[in-house]
Amino acid sequence: MSLKRLGVIGCGGIADVVLTTLVKELAAPLDQVSLLVPAQFAGQARALLDRLGDKLAPSRAVHTDVAGLLADKPEAVAECASHVAVRDYGPAILEAGRDLIVISIGSLSDEGLYTRLTQAAKKGGARLVLPAGAVGGIDALSAARLSGLESVVYTGRKPPKAWKGTPAEKLLALDTLKEPAVFFEGSARKAASDYPFNANVAATLAIAGIGLDNTQVRLVADPGIERNVHEFAVRSACGDFTVKLEGRPSPANPKTSLLAGYSVARELINRAGPVVI
Numbered sequence: 001m002s003l004k005r006l007g008v009i010g011c012g013g014i015a016d017v018v019l020t021t022l023v024k025e026l027a028a029p030l031d032q033v034s035l036l037v038p039a040q041f042a043g044q045a046r047a048l049l050d051r052l053g054d055k056l057a058p059s060r061a062v063h064t065d066v067a068g069l070l071a072d073k074p075e076a077v078a079e080c081a082s083h084v085a086v087r088d089y090g091p092a093i094l095e096a097g098r099d100l101i102v103i104s105i106g107s108l109s110d111e112g113l114y115t116r117l118t119q120a121a122k123k124g125g126a127r128l129v130l131p132a133g134a135v136g137g138i139d140a141l142s143a144a145r146l147s148g149l150e151s152v153v154y155t156g157r158k159p160p161k162a163w164k165g166t167p168a169e170k171l172l173a174l175d176t177l178k179e180p181a182v183f184f185e186g187s188a189r190k191a192a193s194d195y196p197f198n199a200n201v202a203a204t205l206a207i208a209g210i211g212l213d214n215t216q217v218r219l220v221a222d223p224g225i226e227r228n229v230h231e232f233a234v235r236s237a238c239g240d241f242t243v244k245l246e247g248r249p250s251p252a253n254p255k256t257s258l259l260a261g262y263s264v265a266r267e268l269i270n271r272a273g274p275v276v277i
Contacts, residue, residue, distance in 0.1 A: 003272040007074030010081030011045035013252025017261025033057040034072040083107035094120035109192035134257030137243035147238035157229040180222040188215035
């Protein structure tokens with residue numbers, strides 16, 4: 001596997017982390033990098049590519065429609081934008097035979113969309129790739145699933161400001177919260193639907209493990225922390241384990257863990273290099 005031509009959806013904090021990391025880590029620049037963004041963000045996208053310059057790729061382009069992106073013949077496309085981007089562009093990219101790396105995994109809580117994407121991947125002979133994102137231990141969870149899973153319980157703890165702009169605002173006084181408060185308990189499917197920008201981890205764990213309807217989720221607003229804390233406990237036929245990560249929030253968006261961007265970069269570096277880990 002190699003990577004010379006890359007497409008990226010988005011030009012915000014995650015895309016910046018991904019592309020900046022590629023510049024630092026790849027042995028040589030890519031041949032082509034193309035960004036797909038809404039028209040109002042075209043200037044921001046060009047500024048990002050200009051800042052990284054030839055160290056990223058000698059040929060760089062910004063597109064505002066998926067046809068333009070595909071015309072540049074990317075070998076893989078990394079979604080670094082939103083659930084809406086997955087829905088609007090994902091099927092066309094996969095049908096064109098291009099692997100799609102999705103970081104907004106919560107979008108796949110929509111069964112209809114998940115089905116369209118998997119069917120498009122089969123039709124195009126491409127792969128829908130789901131990186132670990134802001135959480136670790138996905139390899140162990142996926143392996144344990146083969147032995148039989150009894151339960152997977154995920155708890156997501158974030159500072160109150162990370163829950164602003166979500167339904168949690170109607171349930172808690174986020175600005176004056178003094179103690180940790182659990183405001184959601186339910187399935188991963190419901191969590192990813194109600195908190196799409198905060199519960200991508202829950203959806204990732206569910207798809208890797210026991211499913212969206214059987215993975216249990218607790219979401220917590222905690223004024224005593226500054227980082228996003230992801231913890232999940234697994235009971236399986238081959239063993240029980242707990243994984244906990246304290247991720248720094250993205251400077252560009254406190255709802256997103258900084259690790260998410262590096263997770264996408266890792267997937268791309270594995271494609272470009274001679275060793276995969």
